[in-house]
Amino acid sequence: xxxLHLPDGIFPIWVVVISWLIAIxxxxxxxxxxxxxxxxxxxxxxxxxxxxxxxxxxxGVGIYHLNLLVLAGVLLGPALGFLTAFSASLLLALFGHxxxxxxxxxxxxxxxxPVMGYFLFHAVRRRxxxxxxxxxxxxxxxxxAISTTILVGVFFFxxxxxGIYTALERHDGERWMDDAGNQRHGHESSPVQGHxxxxxxxxxxxxxPSTRHGLLSLLLxxxxxxxPLEAAxxxxxxxxxxxxxxxxxxxxxxxxxxxxxxxxxxxAELP
Amino acid sequence: xxxxxIDHFAHTGDSVLHRLPTGSKLIASGLLLVAVLSIDHILxxxxxxxxxxxxxxxxxxxxxxxxxxxxxxxxxxxxxVLGGGLSLTSTGVLLLSRALSxxxxxxxxxxxxxxxxxxxxxxxxxxxxxxxxxxxxYRALFLMLSLLxxxxxxxxxxxxxxxxxxxxxxxxxxxxxxxxxxxxxxxxGVDGGAMAYNPRQCGSAWMxxxxxxxxxxxxxxxxxxxxxxxxxxx
Numbered sequence: 001x002x003x004l005h006l007p008d009g010i011f012p013i014w015v016v017v018i019s020w021l022i023a024i025x026x027x028x029x030x031x032x033x034x035x036x037x038x039x040x041x042x043x044x045x046x047x048x049x050x051x052x053x054x055x056x057x058x059x060g061v062g063i064y065h066l067n068l069l070v071l072a073g074v075l076l077g078p079a080l081g082f083l084t085a086f087s088a089s090l091l092l093a094l095f096g097h098x099x100x101x102x103x104x105x106x107x108x109x110x111x112x113x114p115v116m117g118y119f120l121f122h123a124v125r126r127r128x129x130x131x132x133x134x135x136x137x138x139x140x141x142x143x144x145a146i147s148t149t150i151l152v153g154v155f156f157f158x159x160x161x162x163g164i165y166t167a168l169e170r171h172d173g174e175r176w177m178d179d180a181g182n183q184r185h186g187h188e189s190s191p192v193q194g195h196x197x198x199x200x201x202x203x204x205x206x207x208x209p210s211t212r213h214g215l216l217s218l219l220l221x222x223x224x225x226x227x228p229l230e231a232a233x234x235x236x237x238x239x240x241x242x243x244x245x246x247x248x249x250x251x252x253x254x255x256x257x258x259x260x261x262x263x264x265x266x267x268a269e270l271p
Numbered sequence: 272x273x274x275x276x277i278d279h280f281a282h283t284g285d286s287v288l289h290r291l292p293t294g295s296k297l298i299a300s301g302l303l304l305v306a307v308l309s310i311d312h313i314l315x316x317x318x319x320x321x322x323x324x325x326x327x328x329x330x331x332x333x334x335x336x337x338x339x340x341x342x343x344x345x346x347x348x349x350x351x352v353l354g355g356g357l358s359l360t361s362t363g364v365l366l367l368s369r370a371l372s373x374x375x376x377x378x379x380x381x382x383x384x385x386x387x388x389x390x391x392x393x394x395x396x397x398x399x400x401x402x403x404x405x406x407x408x409y410r411a412l413f414l415m416l417s418l419l420x421x422x423x424x425x426x427x428x429x430x431x432x433x434x435x436x437x438x439x440x441x442x443x444x445x446x447x448x449x450x451x452x453x454x455x456x457x458x459x460g461v462d463g464g465a466m467a468y469n470p471r472q473c474g475s476a477w478m479x480x481x482x483x484x485x486x487x488x489x490x491x492x493x494x495x496x497x498x499x500x501x502x503x504x505x
Contacts, residue, residue: 008370010366031400035400043453046407050412051445099374236438237435237442
């Protein structure tokens with residue numbers, strides 16, 4: 001649900017720039033941790049998991065589709081999970097699914113899911129190793145809740161301002177308001193023009209809350225309805241894998257954790 | 272999405288756009304994207320979209336497929352309209368035309384350039400691991416598409432029972448394929464570094480520079496048109 005899928009030109013340019021400034025160091029950090037944790041062997045798996053995520057995101061039910069990013073986090077670990085989120089976002093954007101300029105933002109928001117999913121899943125599973133389905137469902141719902149909260153936060157703070165509202169509303173002879181809340185009329189010059197101006201969305205503050213709240217409500221309602229679907233799919237797949245190939249899940253831990261789990265026989269009770 | 276079909280156009284196409292050097296195409300696409308995003312009025316925006324459709328025609332790829340793929344963002348713009356974030360006025364139309372144009376730029380790029388070349392050239396500044404993972408993902412995508420077809424056939428034959436099991440089986444089988452692929456890579460000496468890729472023969476450098484110059488002209492032209500349009504109505 002948290003995948004934005006928003007096309008280019010919706011968010012102001014400062015959101016795009018800031019998101020890339022955050023995403024690029026995160027990508028380098030993820031690559032660093034992959035090498036440090038000795039997870040290079042799983043890079044081949046990253047390709048497959050990213051392909052699964054891309055295919056899941058390509059086949060939608062209406063406007064919804066599965067993400068499978070929590071699954072990616074559980075199977076690959078947080079660092080490779082984040083790389084999966086980036087690779088999937090980039091690949092999808094190249095094929096018209098989401099804006100190219102928003103790949104950085106999409107990667108941050110969707111990247112939260114594998115990272116949080118990994119930690120939440122293993123936290124629950126360490127305590128109750130037999131409840132794989134519950135651990136997966138819980139991790140999915142919580143990870144989706146966190147990433148959706150970030151998404152809503154981006155919407156709330158950035159809005160959709162691209163500067164065009166001012167120009168068009170001026171053209172239509174409509175009134176708009178400046179930052180201080182003073183009403184101005186059509187032919188005056190705008191305080192903000194072009195990209196990078198977020199203060200004048202929808203012509204100022206008067207209409208802003210209703211439009212934003214309307215969209216955010218729709219987003220949250222959709223999210224609450226669809227999280228269970230994602231949770232059920234992840235729970236089933238991870239439960240199936242824990243029965244058929246438990247090593248795939250255990251192996252998703254980093255090398256140290258893997259060694260400690262092997263020495264303590266923590267997963268010996270898996271069917 | 273028609274991933275396989277668009278990839279097929281990229282590999283088999285033989286138009287001028289296909290023969291342009293990949294680096295030039297990336298720069299030209301970036302400039303076109305900036306042009307799309309910097310337009311603030313409907314008429315120049317729609318003109319640019321029409322121009323891009325002409326470019327799609329010139330690429331000798333089926334325009335219908337590219338056009339339909341470029342329509343994808345419409346769903347999300349409509350969602351925003353439903354949510355009250357946008358009105359179906361000039362603003363909504365402008366955002367929609369921007370979205371369509373930017374998507375068409377991306378799809379046109381990927382329909383005229385094989386993905387491995389895009390990664391090899393465009394990913395020079397990426398960490399080697401990330402570049403490798405992007406290439407592996409591309410390779411895995413087609414393995415998985417083939418596997419998905421097999422599973423779909425099996426489901427159809429068995430009466431579409433247990434879709435979730437099929438999904439889980441799909442992931443597990445995909446992991447098996449990845450392990451096999453990894454073993455082959457190790458045997459060939461891959462050690463986690465960047466993978467070599469031999470780009471295909473492209474056109475001459477002047478063609479590339481011409482494309483970049485043309486994209487710059489489009490950027491300047493649309494900006495001027497936008498300013499003139501703004502001047503007229505302002």
